[in-house]
Amino acid sequence: MTLPDLSADLQAKLPELRGRMSSGAKLADITWFRVGGPAQALFSPADEADLAYFLAGIPADLPVTVVGLGSNLLVRDGGVPGVVIRLGKGFASITPEPGNRIRAGTAVPDVKVARAAADAGVAGLAFYRGIPGSIGGALRMNAGAHGRETKDVLIEARAVDRSGKVHVLSLTDMGFTYRHSEVPADWILTEALYQGTAGEPAAILKEMDEVADYREKNQPIRERTGGSTFKNPPGHSAWKLIDEAGCRGLRVGGAKVSEMHCNFLINDAGATAEDIERLGETVRARVKARSAISLQWEIIRLGEPLPGCPTGEALAQAEVI
Template identity: 65%
Template sequence: MTGFPDLIPQIRAGAPQLRGRLLANPSLADLTWFRVGGPAQVLFTPADEEDLAHLLAGLDAGVPVTVIGLGSNLIVRDGGVPGVVIRLGGRAFGSVEIDGQSLRAGTAVPDMRLAKAAAEAGLDGLAFFRGIPGSVGGALRMNAGAHGGETTDVLVEARGIDRTGRLRTFGHAEMGFSYRHTSAPEDVIFTSALFRGRPGEREAIEAEMERVTAAREAAQPIRERTGGSTFKNPPGGKAWQLVDAAGCRGLTMGGAQVSEMHCNFLINRGGATAADIEGLGEEVRRRVRETSGVELHWEIKRIGVAA
């Protein structure tokens, strides 16, 4: 594929005061944990919240907007992503501020760094974030959880910019959290979140984080090119058990494989395409449906177009 038409002149015409970085047709593969996928038509890294709002307010309504974070729970398809891909970063979106029992974090903050900041401040209740390989933005969008905790347990409010460039704030109830889901509007790009912990002993919290880390390393292929948990757990069950029962442990397609270590993880063994990984996931879903009658649903987000 030779790339998408250059959208940057159109974007700058609509938002002439942009201060962030605009790139035409950069590869997104290196921004994902799977290390696969095509280019973004435009990749935008805003300077700050105001800069993001300026872009969105001036962008033609027909141009698609996609947000990516750390790329840990993501498949970028081989044909790339049309429109504008937004990736938050830098000090404006990457800091954690603590006030008493409250923590305000930018949505580019890695979940494990949020857990560490809470522990250093002697705030309990956020140690589970140590076991989530994404960022705060992803945690808000999918009510991320691990080891008995979920984002909904500690969130006070989330702040973001909608597709028209308007600043929005959502209280906990307005987020509409459920299992691996929020009902907040899809067009909102979260920029920061306010969390609340509870007083605790730093040493005990850090010990809990070490337990979470050890459990991850013992049970998950975290040193592989993977996207984390592939499928959501069905009601009353475990996705990995259904995948195993369907005979899919170790199953391969091209350069992609169902992990032998934890069969709710797909891995890139080297040389896999996005089509290999997604196709393998669909084959697993088919076999599980055939053997158990259960319809597994993707937890990994898939974006872009096929090659």
């Protein structure tokens, strides 16, 4: 499926645009699963002001999708209509501030924030060493690991709404719950300010090493995966429910359930996005059939399937429903 070129019209409409715009960019190249179709248009704004100018100037009905490092993302094979925005260098600064605070752009990888905090002697952010992805995703999903979550350290965040207006959001404004925030879906988060406590760099780095060692031993981090696939239902561990449903090592096409940690799906044999989504829906069907619990996707699924292909629950293999 070929999506018509939007780039030329948008650049003509927005002559003061400073960011990079391209048409038909391969999103598989920037997602950890390495699958999926193209972006109709891919835009990387120069900075927050450039982003605000872009959003204020585009048609109100033009679909806009934001992606980060692609770690927690499944792009469907037909691609993503409209504009995909990927924040880059203009959103990649990290600045220690007085009072054991760290300010970071939302394009910064979580691990780099943990490292910058350690170098500055700021404790409390070491858990970000265990979270793949960028700060934008961490804010959007209240990312957490090893007993801590983003809500435990965030002071405020900045965001640009669909009209181009910049907002400063307090912790309360974020509306954090488990792996979720109440920030409007069409607002683009641009910056975060964190509060830590005074700590010794050596001790913080030791904590980060322990987090990294745990991931190395217990998660398939060297595979083409999107991280944890499903949210933990209240009172349950998703991986245990998946294991009990007999899904460890289950395969659909080029995708399989990790044998190391069965809440991870892996592209290990040239999988398509449909293979991965079908595998996930088959796992959900098996878990529900055994335990009556409906697993909810933690991985974000974007875009359209190839023409005539289903998505979502319709993909589950019929024999296990």
